[in-house]
Amino acid sequence: MLSGKMGSSNAPCNFLLVFLIGLCTLYRCSAAEIGANQTARLFVNASEASARKMPKHLFGLFFEEINHAGSGGLWAELVSNRGFESGGQILPSSISPWSTIGDESSISVSTDLSSSFERNKVALRMEVLCDSKGTNVCPAGGVGIYNPGFWGMNIEQGKTYRLVLYIRSLEPINVFVSLTDSHGSQAVSTVSIIADDVSKWTKVEATLEAKGTNPSSRLQLTTTKKGVIWLDQVSLMPLDTYKGHGFRNDLFKMLADLKPGFLRFPGGCFVEGDWLRNAFRWKETIGPWEERPGHFGDVWNYWTDDGLGHFEFLQLAEDLGAEPIWVFNNGISHNDEVDSANIITFVQEILDGIEFARGDPDSTWGSVRAAMGHPEPFVLRYVAVGNEDCGKPNYLGNYLKFYSAIRHAYPDIKIISNCDGSSLPLDHPADFYDFHTYDSADIMFLLARYFDSISRHGPKAFVSEYAVHEDNSGVGNLLGALAEASFLIGLERNSDVVEMASYAPLFLNVNDRKAVADAIVFNSSQVFGTPSYWMQHFFIESNGAILLDSTLQANSSTSLIASAIIWQNLDNSKDYLRVKVLAMSTHTFLSRKAFACSLPEVLLLGFSFLPFPSTQALNFVSVKSYWNRSILNATDVIGTSLQAISNSPRL
Numbered sequence: 001m002l003s004g005k006m007g008s009s010n011a012p013c014n015f016l017l018v019f020l021i022g023l024c025t026l027y028r029c030s031a032a033e034i035g036a037n038q039t040a041r042l043f044v045n046a047s048e049a050s051a052r053k054m055p056k057h058l059f060g061l062f063f064e065e066i067n068h069a070g071s072g073g074l075w076a077e078l079v080s081n082r083g084f085e086s087g088g089q090i091l092p093s094s095i096s097p098w099s100t101i102g103d104e105s106s107i108s109v110s111t112d113l114s115s116s117f118e119r120n121k122v123a124l125r126m127e128v129l130c131d132s133k134g135t136n137v138c139p140a141g142g143v144g145i146y147n148p149g150f151w152g153m154n155i156e157q158g159k160t161y162r163l164v165l166y167i168r169s170l171e172p173i174n175v176f177v178s179l180t181d182s183h184g185s186q187a188v189s190t191v192s193i194i195a196d197d198v199s200k201w202t203k204v205e206a207t208l209e210a211k212g213t214n215p216s217s218r219l220q221l222t223t224t225k226k227g228v229i230w231l232d233q234v235s236l237m238p239l240d241t242y243k244g245h246g247f248r249n250d251l252f253k254m255l256a257d258l259k260p261g262f263l264r265f266p267g268g269c270f271v272e273g274d275w276l277r278n279a280f281r282w283k284e285t286i287g288p289w290e291e292r293p294g295h296f297g298d299v300w301n302y303w304t305d306d307g308l309g310h311f312e313f314l315q316l317a318e319d320l321g322a323e324p325i326w327v328f329n330n331g332i333s334h335n336d337e338v339d340s341a342n343i344i345t346f347v348q349e350i351l352d353g354i355e356f357a358r359g360d361p362d363s364t365w366g367s368v369r370a371a372m373g374h375p376e377p378f379v380l381r382y383v384a385v386g387n388e389d390c391g392k393p394n395y396l397g398n399y400l401k402f403y404s405a406i407r408h409a410y411p412d413i414k415i416i417s418n419c420d421g422s423s424l425p426l427d428h429p430a431d432f433y434d435f436h437t438y439d440s441a442d443i444m445f446l447l448a449r450y451f452d453s454i455s456r457h458g459p460k461a462f463v464s465e466y467a468v469h470e471d472n473s474g475v476g477n478l479l480g481a482l483a484e485a486s487f488l489i490g491l492e493r494n495s496d497v498v499e500m501a502s503y504a505p506l507f508l509n510v511n512d513r514k515a516v517a518d519a520i521v522f523n524s525s526q527v528f529g530t531p532s533y534w535m536q537h538f539f540i541e542s543n544g545a546i547l548l549d550s551t552l553q554a555n556s557s558t559s560l561i562a563s564a565i566i567w568q569n570l571d572n573s574k575d576y577l578r579v580k581v582l583a584m585s586t587h588t589f590l591s592r593k594a595f596a597c598s599l600p601e602v603l604l605l606g607f608s609f610l611p612f613p614s615t616q617a618l619n620f621v622s623v624k625s626y627w628n629r630s631i632l633n634a635t636d637v638i639g640t641s642l643q644a645i646s647n648s649p650r651l
Ligand SMILES: *[C@@H]1O[C@H](CO)[C@@H](O)[C@H](O)[C@H]1NC(C)=O
Pocket: 022, 024, 035, 036, 037
């Protein structure tokens, strides 16, 4: 099981490392502080015989379109509801959050089905009643419509934005496009669209350069000329996205910094839908963006234009250097199910989706991918049949049809079942099984031992969703993050039966909180990681690292968990030993109902780096006083530890 990572030059000998860990558990009640010191011992057996290589993709990411994670988040499109169809293809369609500039005497706005795009027929009809002269003169600045984006567009000085829209009018047009503040004044960029003949739908492209910065800007389209103008598919994208691939740079960086081994996408319940008609259907999310119908995600209750579609998810995984894991709808939603006898069209849709990802550029669906600018196949080696559907009436029947079709067409693809194989052996073939857990901090801490006792045979676990989600974790705090860290240490120790793990949900746009705790919190212009995010930083070297056998001796009043790994620094090809120790007093949990008085303020989190072999003492980082803070930044949580990384001695 050991790879070349532990090269012969520094092959570990039978060397026993013994660390003494000083545990200082402080309790605060009123103003009094009572201290109780305990000592625990950590034994690390660094012999090759006790070592085991951990999976290459052990820790990764799960992206779900929830909390406006993609639409209004990672996907950099600034216009919300660009095709005016957020109410579906019925009239009058919802144009929200677009609004009208001007009153009834000067403008009338409605929707009709005159779009040139087959799959999204709704267009906006804007009848301008006022004019530049005559009896009904338009107000200064004109009348028209504006879009505030997703709670404000972040327009930054010196950056360039690409505007694309489709326009039609029976008369010559003179439309003024501007990026203004949230009240429509203080334009930071303007451009005019002047055309004599747009009697047929005409695509207009323009670039806008920002002469000022405003994180809550809006896009305005105004005119002072009487007439009727139809508009459709209005898009504004910053040119500055990751590799020009459309991903918001700051949010992409947060993902890349976690060095994810895999990317599970696009959901979650988002994949299922409350109803099948609202589930994510990959074929509706590919091709030119303006032709995509978009859809209403009825579980998380918002419309998405599907700019972030099947292609973009594969691109995202490739850009992150992560293994893509496609979760597809298996004909089951929260409220309706396709009968297994009729599932064949769904199965074909998924085979087509795999061909789209990795077929030759001259295959039916591979050619569509190639036309989108990616002739080389994407990697796609993992798929999951549905999300949290095990036990539903048609799950097993549907699953078996997907399984045999995919196994037959793509024998190398690993197939993930929704059924939990940790408690009972699966009654169907699978390469991995899903395991989801959302629990309180105390349960999560106990779950660190869960996989110790499960069967070592059969398919391995994919812990594709985990998070502390209870009252004692607030909107994400250090207590939750520590419990999650203990869970992940447990997964490292059990990485012979756990193949992969990902936290959920990944992203939160502060303006649309659907889940309580999340890893990355952002608005139009700013982003920070919650303690759960920074916690994951402690595990970024774990993928593919060597796990050493380690045992702890401690008093029962304190719960401790530890792991010891050897990982390779690719920059200098040296191997390092990393020990992670986490202590949580049982008292923490027993007293949590009255925690204002008795919750210990210190939860000890130890991480260190030292040459190997070595007798050097571990250098612990203890994080104090932050247990109930909802927002922690890198400095708060791991400042000291980051220091330790840069100073870590070489082997
Ligand atoms: C616990 O240990 C620390 C560090 O060794 C020491 O400063 C402190 O006084 C000890 N507390 C008690 C109650 O023994």
